[in-house]
Amino acid sequence: MVLTIDRVSRRFGEVTALDEVSLTIGQGEFFALLGPSGCGKTTLLRILAGFETPDSGDVTLDGGDLLALKPERRPINLMFQSYALFPHMNVAKNVAYGLEQERLGKDEIRRRVGEVLETVGLSAMAGRKPQQLSGGQRQRVALARAIVKRPRLLLLDEPLSALDKKVRADMQLELKRLQNEVGITFVVVTHDQEEAMSLADRIAVFESGRVCQVDAPIALYERPASRFVADFVGANNLFEGTASARGLSNGHFGTLPAEGELPEGAPALLAVRPEKISLAADRGLAGTVADVSFYGGVSHVSVDVTGHPKPVLVAVQGASQVRPGERVRLGWRPEDAVLISG
Structure with missing residues (x-):
């Protein structure tokens, strides 16, 4: 899988949220969009998910026009910052919800839910409601619900911001382990430099709707290409x-x-x-x-x-x-x- 973003721009009135952004993201890559609030990274994520339409530019997935597909037809899942779990459903039901909407057979749903709960270490908590879980456990339920549908691309919007420091550090390791295990391409939006550096294979640093630099974490840290990147990253x-x-x-x-x-x-x-x-x-x-x-x-x-x-x-x-x-x-x-x- 290759995701290609070519000269994508998006304006809201007189505000330019994205200014001819171009990126290429490969199969199985953990890719981070890093930058301060208002730099355009979440707008780009919403365009990939289908919740925003760019004013110009193209987005292709393996050469096919991604923008031509409705959000529900895209092989993409979005994990929200708030997790958006259904409070009246237990863990297993939350994870199964997307598969039920696809009208898969009960045995297939049961098997895939069981597999993904084992992957995220929540098999023993399948019958619990979200309010009975810790913040880290709720985060893992949201992740399980996102990957159970086996998307080709998983988008994560500030996925760890609601967690305290110790849990966040544990979940950074967990996210990286899961990404390696399931082999899905992850694109994460974050303003946290430490989070991006610890998770990503490559990082795109955004400033005012533009991409300043795209590099591996070590190269980005040791050889910043601009004043903004040098000052913002670490x-x-x-x-x-x-x-x-x-x-x-x-x-x-x-x-x-x-x-x-x-x-x-x-x-x-x-x-x-x-x-x-x-x-x-x-x-x-x-x-x-x-x-x-x-x-x-x-x-x-x-x-x-x-x-x-x-x-x-x-x-x-x-x-x-x-x-x-x-x-x-x-x-x-x-x-x-x-x-x-x-």
Whole structure:
């Protein structure tokens, strides 16, 4: 299966929700649409599901025109953020509902419901009502109901946003396991960078209705292609200046080490992740420790650097040995920083 989205646009009055978006999603891929609220990712999901019609552009599934099919005729299922379970039905009935609408035989329905409940680990809870389940269990019922119809494409709209942090982390692993097991293509909409990075094979980052970058999580994190992606995906430290042979030239700091392919003298940004910066006493960028926060296995150290508009964030393993008010120097390897067109 190949889903092709070609120059799709959608406007609501004077607001452009999608501006000539093009993407290709392959069979069995876990694909994430990532971006802030209002960037257009949910509008694209609704177009795929058939709840919105684009103003222009094409969407094809294995070469066939997906937009020509009514929502109920598309080999697609949508799992809603609210789960939308029927409160008066037990788990098995909720999962069986779509199959009953297709008028499948009772034995076939019973067999497929049993298989999918075993897959999501809810066989023992088939007779319970939704209100008797935890948030994570309700999420799994919604997922079971979505995959029991064996869609070729499953759309998930902020599927884990209603869960607390620990349950959300568990369900991220569960979603990835299930996706691998059932072999269905998943497209998930999320504003949570950590969720997208942990789940997806590839991520499309949206800003104001446009796709900024499409990449695998590691490439997206380590080599952002724009200021927006560098700033939105994870924590980052950004320095402005011009590209030079050895990195970034900046009037306050001289040359900061980085790798990139920008022409010398071109306006540029240097992006370096907090965990790539080391604290040293004798060389590097000079600054004063403003704050130290401990997060279990990692400490975040904020360093004020004269001439830089915001504190530089440094992540160190374990408890930090530096204290607020101390003078430190910050260093990193050229290959650990990237130059972005400014």
